[in-house]
Amino acid sequence: MNIVAPFAEGSGISPARTAALRSEAEALYLGMRPKTRAAAGAAAHLFQGVPMHWMVDWSTPVPLVVAEATGARLLDVDGHGYDDFCLGDTASLFGHGPAPVAEALTRQARLGLATMLPSPDAAAVGDLLTARFGLPYWQIATTATDANRFALRAARAATGRPRILVFDGAYHGAVDETFVEIAANGRPANRPGLMGEPRDLTQLTRVVPFNDLDALEEALSDRTVACVITEPAMTNCAMVLPQPGFHEGLRDICSRHGTLLLIDETHTLSSGPGGYTRKFGLAPDLFVVGKAIAGGIPASVWGMSAEVAARLKHAQEHRPEGHSGMGTTLSGSPLQLAALRATLEHVATDAAYAHMNRLADRMEAGLSAVLRDARLPWHIARCGARVEVVRAPRPLTDGGQAKSAHFPDLEAAIHLAMLVRGVLISPFHDMMLASPATGEDQVERLIEATRDVVRRLTD
Structure with missing residues (x-):
């Protein structure tokens, strides 16, 4: 309805x-x-x-x-x-500048800032993220935009499907393909403020109104959508909260159509220590949070369920050698890990x-x-x-x-x-x-x- x-x-x-x-x-x-x-x-x-x-x-x-x-x-x-x-x-x-984060950064600065190798904080951060947000597997990125981009790529690799779906008015950083809206004529279109984008993003991105489960059902019915990416509550506009039953319906519809559900908690981390997801018992297949997760240091995280991890690993094993398009040199740096650990253990x-x-x-x-x-x-x-x-x-x-x-x-x-x-x-x-x-x-x-x-x- x-x-x-x-x-x-x-x-x-x-x-x-x-x-x-x-x-x-x-x-x-x-x-x-x-x-x-x-x-x-x-x-x-x-x-x-x-x-x-x-x-x-x-x-x-x-x-x-x-x-x-x-x-x-x-x-x-x-x-x-x-x-x-x-x-x-x-x-x-x-x-x-929370004191535990500042102290961790000062300590790590003496030990190295960028190595492209794990530091002793890596395992602790993985355990802390799983305990806090529930998903068993994690990757570190530098911004929520990066994390969303990588998670969407992982969703496509895991499902073999080309399309994603966003909700009209949602915000997911500078991920190009999320800049789609429902125009005044009721049809999907690139957002008019987007600069330098020659592509028609609606070819691979579908857009429906938030809280509209009927429209979501129809958009996923042809089973070509790899992933729905959503904020639990839309926050980068005049705030839009989910209607009763929306998240339960969203989860059910995605599951029935084989579409993965990515929840972006970058702005809704204000909900509680485990974000909106933990507070309200949501069950995403993929999860992203950035901005505040490392106390203001440029860092973000993206997590995945065991099933998505297994499907992604299978896809990795059956591809030619070369860059996966996921990750950057500064992602997962010792500095980020130190700030993440301090924030999760002592600040948030x-x-x-x-x-x-x-x-x-x-x-x-x-x-x-x-x-x-x-x-x-x-x-x-x-x-x-x-x-x-x-x-x-x-x-x-x-x-x-x-x-x-x-x-x-x-x-x-x-x-x-x-x-x-x-x-x-x-x-x-x-x-x-x-x-x-x-x-x-x-x-x-x-x-x-x-x-x-x-x-x-x-x-």
């Missing part, structure tokens, strides 16, 4: 108030940050003045230059401090998650009260320690609704207004994270800053 119903409601805020808030915040930002302004003109040989072009996607007139990041606080080059609820868009979910603990969820409870309640008092047609969505303001009156069920709940000009104005009040949230949507380093006082400042900004927009 298709349970999707489109939203038509607006943001509830007038464009004039949005523009006034943005203008005021820009003046404050530029007027109080002379060193930041100077830095913007000093990096002439960096494309767009930043080391990575996403950094100009923030709503700031010029990029914020961070001098120091510690715990859940940032300090810019002008000496302004910020409560950080973006946390590197999840990469620093456990805070900036049950106690850390208890603290994170307690603060997220307060964030959810406090922000909900702000929206209720202002009578705004918005709501708060939650995935463990991940909290988001969604500009729609009811929970969303698919990517189409998520697109309709975005108001870029309003979001940019709010993000900048929060920043000049000393609070940093995600630049792409209104996502906020609680970390083990986050304090109750920081959460209260977040709530009060939100209340102040909302008053500026509504009073």
Whole structure:
């Protein structure tokens, strides 16, 4: 049954108030940050003045230059401090520079950084990953994009099938073939923002709405799809949570059609020590998590069931010699393994998650009260320690609704207004994270800053 119903409601805020808030915040930002302004003109040989072009996607007139990041606080080059609820868009979910990770990196740096051979931490990391996430076999990669790409290649090798399936609006890093969406005409198409892609990705990628089991059943019925790749909850848009029964149906449909199920927990690691998968008893054939899994060091992991491992090994044994297309020279380095071990053993603990969820409870309640008092047609969505303001009156069920709940000009104005009040949230949507380093006082400042900004927009 298709349970999707489109939203038509607006943001509830007038464009004039949005523009006034943005203008005021820009003046404050530029007027109080002379060193930041100077830095913007000093990096002439960096494309767009930043080391990575996403950094100009923030709503700031010029990029914020961070001098120091510690715990859940940032300090810019002008000496302004910020409560950080973006946390590197999840990469620093456990805070900036956790002491056990910093100590492990310092120790390993004296012993070697890249050898293309296992270190003594390798076996320990494998055991820790199996104990935490359940799957018996693991590989190390450098980013979640790499891990997803390698896992999809493994799925195709194991099944002998050419196609994959993604859910409309999902995010799996920069994996080319996941950049497919349901266009306005209802047909699959390459995402319009994708640059430099000459191929029609829909030839080998199918796309259906999240939470739509009927569409999934139909898309898998010809048994040409090797793998469904999905987030447990869609998080890189306005947050979309799974409907009751969705994951059970997803698992059943994949199993009946011989399609492997890959769960990407890179953003939903906020759910608990074993991610959404362990918390809700999911049963993936393949599993990926990156960003925060090594405390912010570039590292990711991908795991597989015993059956997938056996099928992949068989495929390896029956191929010509040559590069498999899985792995990079820096993947599985001693530095990554040291950071992975420290994070799994000492940072991403049950106690850390208890603290994170307690603060997220307060964030959810406090922000909900702000929206209720202002009578705004918005709501708060939650995935463990991940909290988001969604500009729609009811929970969303698919990517189409998520697109309709975005108001870029309003979001940019709010993000900048929060920043000049000393609070940093995600630049792409209104996502906020609680970390083990986050304090109750920081959460209260977040709530009060939100209340102040909302008053500026509504009073």
